[in-house]
Amino acid sequence: MFRAETARPTRLRTGFELLELIYHVTVRNLRKSHGNAVYGMVMNVVQSALVLVIFVVMFQILGLKRIAIRGDFILYVMSGVFMFLTHTKALGAVSGADAPASPMMMHAPMNPIVAVSAAALASLYQQTFSAAVIILFYHTLIAPLTFHDPVGMVGMFVLSWFSGAAIGLIFYAAKPWQPEVVGILATIYARANMIASGKMVVANMASPKLRSWFEWNPLFHTIDQGRGYTFLNYHPRYTSIDYPVYCALACIMIGLMGQFFTSRYASLSWGKRH
Known part of the structure; x- marks a missing residue:
């Protein structure tokens, strides 16, 4: 009767508290791979640089340099490798985020939306930092780089991340049911994108039969x-921005429905041996 009633928080306050929670979980995700945050970021830059070097060597050995877009060859390789890594890393981070029955979910403010958002943002931060460092290093010490439309190029970089996170959400929703199988499927998709992403193919120069594979x-x-935004003399004719946007939105809807269904049956006893 004489109990003091606390005022209900407004939606604006709840929204800011949610954003603050996502920020702290994002920082946690950035730090959990390595005890030293700086060392972890440096290793991520080194990994991205190694992948870039491997693809440059592959282009040279396979004789694919001749089909590259006219302009800086290393920039052409970067335009494919960085978006591939961003897409793949986002998928892996989201699909591997804390599950509904994980210990982190036992804390009241924590929920799957926060876990997925934080994992995706941590992945975007890491890949953006790595790409920026490598581009700055190449531009400063090796050869100056010129981008036809930097804003559009960054937009495609973010869209690559967004589509990867959206596909990862489907794997995240299915993972509690069969963690091993879903993990294998996510790995297969990521490895298949080494070729299926078409980063070694110029769409305008590819035959219709070859394009149908990608x-x-x-x-x-x-x-x-x-690449159309990066290079002045390249204008994409067979690809669109609408398709990855609609595909990502459809994957998010499927992933959210799957997550809602999974959360109704999630239990701490899943995966326990009797």
Whole structure:
């Protein structure tokens, strides 16, 4: 009767508290791979640089340099590799986020939306930092780089991340049911994108039969559109921005419905041996 009633928080306050929670979980995700945050970021830059070097060597050995877009060859490789890494890392981070039955979910403010958002943002931060460092290093010490439309190029970079996170959400929703199988499927998709992303193919120069192998992949569209924004003399004719956007939105809807269904049956006893 004489109990003091606390005022209900407003929606604006709840929204800011949610954003603050996502920020703290994002920082946690950035730090949990390595005890030293700086060392972890440096290792991520080194990993991205190694992948870039491997693809440059592959282009040289396979004789694919001749089909590259006219301009800086290293920038052409970067335009494919960075978007591929961003897409793949976002997918892996989201699909591997804290599950509904994980210990982190036992804390009251924590929920799957926060876990997924934080994992995706941490991945975007890492890949953006790595790409920026490598581009700055190459521009300063090796050769100056010129981007036809930097804003559009960054937009395709973010869209690659967004589509990867959206596909990862489907794996995240299915993972509690069969963690091993879903983990294998996510790995297969990521490895298949080494070729299926079409980063070693210029869409305008590819035959219709060859393009049909890649057109289903949203990453193929973002890479080709990104090259259109990067190079002055390249204009994509067979890819679009609409497809990866609609594909990502459809994957998010499927993932959210799957997550809602999974959360109704999630239990701490899943995965326990009797």
